[in-house]
Each structure stands twice: as C-alpha cells, then as structure tokens.
Amino acid sequence: MQNKWKSAAALAASAGLALTGVLASAGTASAATTTSTVPYVCQTRYQGEWIPVPDYTRDFTVTAPGTVAPGQTFKITFDSAPINAVPTYNKTLTDVRIAYRVPAGATVVGHRLTGGSNLGGATQWVERDGNEFVLRTDGKFAGGVEFDLPNLEVQLKAPASGTLTTGPGGSSFEDPSFYWYRLQPTTNEWDPFQCYADPARPVTFSTTRVQG
Numbered sequence: 001m002q003n004k005w006k007s008a009a010a011l012a013a014s015a016g017l018a019l020t021g022v023l024a025s026a027g028t029a030s031a032a033t034t035t036s037t038v039p040y041v042c043q044t045r046y047q048g049e050w051i052p053v054p055d056y057t058r059d060f061t062v063t064a065p066g067t068v069a070p071g072q073t074f075k076i077t078f079d080s081a082p083i084n085a086v087p088t089y090n091k092t093l094t095d096v097r098i099a100y101r102v103p104a105g106a107t108v109v110g111h112r113l114t115g116g117s118n119l120g121g122a123t124q125w126v127e128r129d130g131n132e133f134v135l136r137t138d139g140k141f142a143g144g145v146e147f148d149l150p151n152l153e154v155q156l157k158a159p160a161s162g163t164l165t166t167g168p169g170g171s172s173f174e175d176p177s178f179y180w181y182r183l184q185p186t187t188n189e190w191d192p193f194q195c196y197a198d199p200a201r202p203v204t205f206s207t208t209r210v211q212g
Contacts, residue, residue, distance in 0.1 A: 031075075033063045038168050038203050040178060040195035044089075047187055056195060058178060062166060064206035068158045073109060076102065076166055076206060078152040080135075082117075087143035090182040093193075094140045097179040099169030102154050103208070104131045105162045109155040116150035124150055132169040143185075164208040168197040 038060060042053035059081040068074045078100045085093050102108065111133065113124055122139025133152060141147050158164070170177030178195040197203065 030067075031063050031065045032206075033061060034206060035059060035061045036203050036205050038177070039198045039201045041198050042178075042193065042195035043173060044182075044193045045191035046184065047189070053193070053195075060168075060205060062205040064166065064208050066207070067209050067211050068164075070158055070160045070210055070212050072158045074156055074158065074208070076154050076156065076208075078154075078166075078205070079115075080149055082146045082148040083141070084146040085141070085143045085180070085182065087185070089184065090143035090180075090193075091185040092140055092142060092183040093180040094138065095179070095181040096137050096139070096141070096149065097176060098135045098149065099175075099177045100133045100135070100152060100154075100205075101167045101169040102131050102133065102156065103164035103166060105159045106156040106164050107159075109157055111152060111154045113150035114153060116148055118145070118147040119149070126152065134169065143182075158208075158210045161210050161212070164210065166205040167203055168205070170196045171199075172196050 036059070037057050040056045040058070042056045043050050044053055045051070061079040062076065064076040065074050080098050083096065108131075111126060113126065113135070116124065119137070119139055122137050124135065124137045127134045127136065133154065135149060135152055137149060168177045173194045173196060175196070176194045177197045180193050181190060182193055183190055
C-alpha cells in the first residue's frame with residue numbers, strides 16, 4: 001500500500017483523486033489522541049425494500065495537536081476501528097467507504113494512508129471534496145472476518161487565527177459517512193448498507209486552537 005504524502009496541488013489537478021507527490025513531514029506541534037463513538041442513521045435494502053438499521057455506531061481514534069501557531073504545518077491522523085461485519089447479514093462486503101471532515105479554515109497540504117491489516121490484495125485510495133476525505137477500498141471481505149482499513153494522515157497549514165475541528169464526513173444516504181455493499185447470505189442479492197452521522201447527536205473528533 002502507498003504511504004507517501006500526496007500533494008494537495010496534485011489532488012486539485014486531478015478532480016480530487018489522490019495522486020503521487022512527496023511532501024515534507026508535518027510540524028512539531030504537541031499532539032493529543034482522543035477516541036469518539038459516532039452514532040449513525042443507517043439503512044439497508046432487503047428483497048427490494050429499504051429498512052432502517054437502528055443503533056449502529058463506530059469508534060474512531062484521532063490524533064491532533066491542541067494548539068498550533070499561525071501558519072504552522074501540522075498533522076491530523078484518523079484511525080477507524082476494525083470492521084467485522086455480522087455474517088448472518090453479510091456473506092461478503094465490498095466498496096467500503098469512510099468519510100472524514102478536516103477543518104475548513106485550514107489549508108490542506110497533503111495526505112497519506114498508513115497501516116491497515118487483513119486487507120489481502122485490496123487497493124485503498126482517498127477521494128477529496130473540499131474539506132471532506134473519503135477512504136475507499138475495492139477489496140472483498142468475508143462476513144465475520146475482521147479487517148482494519150488504513151489510517152488517514154492529513155497535513156494542514158494553520159490559518160492566522162481560529163478554532164479548527166474535525167469530525168465524520170458525509171451528510172445523507174446519498175453522501176454517506178460510512179458505507180459498504182454486501183452480499184446477503186439468504187437472498188444471494190447485492191444491496192447497500194449506508195449510514196450518515198446522526199445530526200441530532202453531533203460528534204467532534206478533535207479541536208485545535210490557533211494561538212499566536
């Protein structure tokens with residue numbers, strides 16, 4: 001798996017798809033690590049009918065500095081919990097997606113993927129739309145078998161002032177925060193499992209203050 005930094009300039013030139021471009025490492029701001037649980041609004045399709053999936057949550061560990069200086073380059077790391085789809089409902093899953101939101105007030109310098117486990121020969125990549133990054137994989141994973149997608153590291157340059165927050169990306173079933181496409185064991189049909197972060201219970205992953 002590629003773990004080189006991808007430049008923001010190359011991203012913009014290629015309609016938001018991650019391309020190569022090596023950058024310098026992030027600044028030395030002191031970082032803090034927090035773990036958050038994201039509650040989702042979810043649905044799936046079964047025999048042609050959409051049905052809600054209640055009480056679905058996922059855990060994320062995010063590392064970001066508490067404070068940075070104006071104009072400083074710093075790094076934020078997003079680490080999603082491993083995935084282990086319930087085999088009763090998921091014989092195989094593919095096209096897994098996780099969306100993250102980086103601070104809108106900061107300038108994206110670059111990003112890279114690191115780590116991951118039990119991914120076989122699958123390819124992982126990142127698609128960017130403004131301050132949202134979507135981590136995707138083309139792998140096919142068996143239900144009941146745990147796998148862990150790579151961490152997303154994003155380099156940012158701080159603005160002159162402000163408070164910079166991160167959180168889950170996505171806002172609807174059409175713009176999901178978390179997604180996979182699954183083969184249902186009993187019907188042998190492929191159907192989506194799609195979720196977006198519950199707007200009634202918002203979650204902030206990290207907060208970084210710009211201090212001169």
